[in-house]
Amino acid sequence: MSETTPLVTAAEISRLAGVTRATVSNWRRRHANFPAASGGSESRPLFDLTEVQRWLDAHGVEAAETPSARLRTLLRTHVLPGQVPRLIVSLPELLETESAAVELADMPPAVGAAIRALAMDSGPRAVLDVLSERGLEEGPTTGVYSTPIPIARLMVELVLAAGVTPESILDPACGGGTLLAEAVGTGAHAYYGQDVLPVQAERTAVLVGLLAPAAEVAVHTGDSLFDDGFAGLQVDAVLTNPPYGQRDWGSEDLALDPRWEYGPPPRSESELAWVQHSLAHLRPGGVAVLLLPPAMAMRTSGRRIRAALLRAGALRSVIALPPGAAQPMHIGLQLWVLRRPDPALPVPDEVWLADCSLLAGVERGRIDWELLTNAVVDAWRGFEEGVPGSAVIDDAATPVRVMDLLDDEVDLTPARYVRAALDAAGLADTARLAQVQLAERVDELVSVTSQLGDWQRIDSTTWRxxxxxxxxxxxxxxxxxxxxxxxxxxxxxxxxxxxxxxxxxxxxxxxxxxxxxxxxxxxxxxxxxxxxxxxxxxxxxxxxxxxxxxxxxxxxxxxxxxxxxxxxxxxxxxxxxxxxxxxxxxxxxxxxxxxxxxxxxxxxxxLPLAQQQRYGAAFRHLHDLRVTARRAADSVTELAGLLGTGLTAGALEPPNTPGSEEPKPQRGRK
Structure with a gap:
């Protein structure tokens, strides 16, 4: 490509300046001298990098020329999105080259030099991230989300806790390879992947190849449902985060596909096609873990297949994750754990259901993944090993009989069942302790508030x-x-x-x-x-x-x-x-x-130090007031949640407060 002046997007300007994307938009609206777009489109304008840097310098914003920013700029200027897969394939060779100025056909040496510089600064994975950004810019990736690393680790741990030490692992919708990369820690000898986007397929192949150089790595490009690149392959484990809500996944063309052992997936249930595709690639006893939307557990159209999976013993667990764990952030996705039935073994009569939203360490907008993972994996292992009591997490997880799930709805939403399995005595004791703690927090708040003292009004003060x-x-x-x-x-x-x-x-x-x-x-x-x-x-x-x-x-x-x-x-x-x-x-x-x-x-x-200390004491008291009030509010939330759960689950009954007693019979008048 031509040696033109580098052009950058608004997102790249935000990274360059260390500000948010919204800030760049504000600059464009409020500053008439902000550089005009030099290319691109109205929805995705491109700006001259040199002009942008001059403007940032003139306004006192220090530009951060990081290795990743440098590579992004060069890719924008010299590499078309369609060229990125070839560049990704060349990455191992580029990283082995001693010279920083790597020769690449149709690209200036500076591109190879920037790739090597970023690899030395942040590692090959960072290079793949930047290359993939450029490669996906013109692709239809709406609605396809990457798997967060904590969830990927949990999915791998669930396979191991099921007693499977995999020699071979498949991800039929591998995306950028996060799941297969996390699975490298299992020591498997073969990793297989497939993705409809060439950039993602090449990225996965290179990433896993770098992490497991001695293993067999095969990644194909194509739609796994329509064009299975591994037809006939059976593996020990399947890990996948398939696309959700596909309406054109091929329900009519694939109606008689032999993979639909548990029933043809309805047109609106593409996820059930991925579930059965995964099971078809498992050896008997092999385990699959899929990240799926919560509607999967309750849609009317899928109840027959859910029932068939339960009756065959293929569905072993549904684990509801808290909202915010992964995109889309406003809903709580679910992990489905499946095992291909082994004809030589009896069909299990229980499944394990878990609702992680009530686990310790899970708060609104914040998840302690170590606590969550340990709790879920330990209880799941206990269920698989048949250890009495170890599979129950109060108010969060419990084994459920298959027969109790096979009603007209076959609703597998975990919250419906884990709350029904509450320990009433334990919940009552916990609620009493929470009530005592709340009283203590209220006393602390009253004490801190009483120490505020009298605040005097002063005339306006001008400080140096x-x-x-x-x-x-x-x-x-x-x-x-x-x-x-x-x-x-x-x-x-x-x-x-x-x-x-x-x-x-x-x-x-x-x-x-x-x-x-x-x-x-x-x-x-x-x-x-x-x-x-x-x-x-x-x-x-x-x-x-x-x-x-x-x-x-x-x-x-x-x-x-x-x-x-x-x-x-x-x-x-x-x-x-x-x-x-x-x-x-x-x-x-x-x-x-x-x-x-x-x-x-x-x-x-x-101000003089003595006066600073007066103000400092006041600021410290206000801080203590905020912290104490927050603790009291947390105690209110905890107690209200415990009592509300107990009332709705039938584990607690309301107290006999004044006005709530049973009415006494009245004698009639003579």
Whole structure:
């Protein structure tokens, strides 16, 4: 292609400037001198990179020329989407080349050099991500979602917990290869994949080949339902996240397909075609785990096939994930675990149903995947091994008899059954403890509120101020934040340290992250009285914008999107600083929502230390008030949830409060 000036999209400008896509849109609307589009379309304009960089420089926005940004720019300028599959196939050879200037037909050497630079900085997987972005730009990928790594890991663990150590694994709708890549840890010797998009198929083949160089890897391009690239193949395990809601999947053309052992899938039930396709590729006793929409468990059109799967013992479990676990984020997807029946074994008479939305560690918008995975896998293993009691998780998971599911609806929604299996005595005891805890939280809130004292009105005050940059230059504070480690360095002995994340500060919790052995996060440790400033937004109930590190934070690693301000205590009170940095008029500057998103520009009043400490004490008290109120609100939510569940599931009955007693019979008048 021609050596033209590089063109970039609005999304690439946002990555270059370190701001959101919405910010770039605001710049275009509000600044008449923002560079005009130099190409593209009205819905997807392209901008001259040189002009954009000049504009950013003129407005004080520092452009970050990262290896990934550099590669994206070169791909946009010199590589057509249709050329990307060939580039992906060439990746192993490019990474083995000693010279950074790799020769590629029809492409300048700079493309190969940028690929190698990104691979050295972030690894081959990052290169594949960037290449795939370009390759998919002109493809019809609407409605096809990637599998989040935590869910992929859970799916692999479910296979292993079922007693299967797979030698061969298939993903018939492999996408970018996340599931097969996570399955490499099982030690399988053969990995098979298929995807309708050439870019995804090539990406999967290269990724798995790099991760498991000694294994057999075969990935085909094509629609697995119409053109099965592995006809007749039987494997030990199938892992897949198939497309949802396909209306033209071929129900009429494939009506007599031998794969439909449990019944022809209706036109509106493409997911049941994927379920039976997966079962057809399993050896007897093999296990499949599919990520599916929740409507699969209840649609009227699919009840006959669901019943047939249950009667044959092919469907072993339905596990409902909490909303927000994967795209689409507003619904809770389900994991279906299937096993190909072995004629030599009796047909099981129970299935295992789980509703993860009520597990410990699952909150609105936040999931502790380690807790969830351990709980689900342990209980699922107990069910498969027939260990009494170990398959039950109170209010979340239970074995259910197949005969109890075979009614007119064959509704397999887990919530219908796990709540019916509640331990009434255990729930009542838990509710009593929650009630006591709520009373304690209310007492704490009353105590903190009573200590607020009298607040006096003062006339308007004009303070002299200094920016954080000025205070840092004068030695009053230092600014710290997470930095990526170079490729040649690792966390080493720091692996396992707690990580304080921005979300922990927003929600007022202790460090929840853990530094992994392969983490490339620099190990800058938090010290007592550091000022912690999250660079993300929270909801109205999550109003903590900055706080001071306490004992539980000391020694934790500074997490991503968290800014740490370390003060000189003889000159700057930490709670005074936290109060002003976290004020509503300053918080926008810490989150990068406007052009003036440099937190070092935040202005702090210049007050004597004694006066700072007065303000600092007030800010600390307000922080304690927020945290105490949040704890009380959490206790209310927990107690109300327990009592509501007990009432609706028939495990608890209402108390005899005044006015609720049974009416007494009245004597008639003589």
């Amino acid at each position: 101020t200094a920016t954080l940059a000025d205070l840092a230059a004068g030695g009053a504070l230092r600014r710290l934040q997470a930095q990526p480690l170079p490729e040649e360095r690792s966390t080493g002995e720091d692996a396992g340290r707690p990580v304080l994340e921005a979300r922990d500060v927003v929600t007022g919790t202790e460090p929840t992250g853990v530094l992994g052995e392969q983490s490339r996060l620099s190990t800058q440790l938090i010290e007592l009285n550091d000022v912690l400033v999250p660079r993300i937004a929270g909801s109205r109930s999550e109003s903590v914008r900055a706080r001071v590190a306490g004992k539980s934070d000391v020694g934790a690693v500074v997490g991503p999107q968290l800014m740490v301000l370390r003060t000189e205590p003889a000159r700057l009170d930490p709670w005074f600083l936290a109060g002003f940095v976290g004020s509503p008029e300053n918080s926008h500057a810490t989150m990068g929502t406007t052009i003036r998103n440099d937190p070092t520009r935040i202005r702090i009043p210049l």
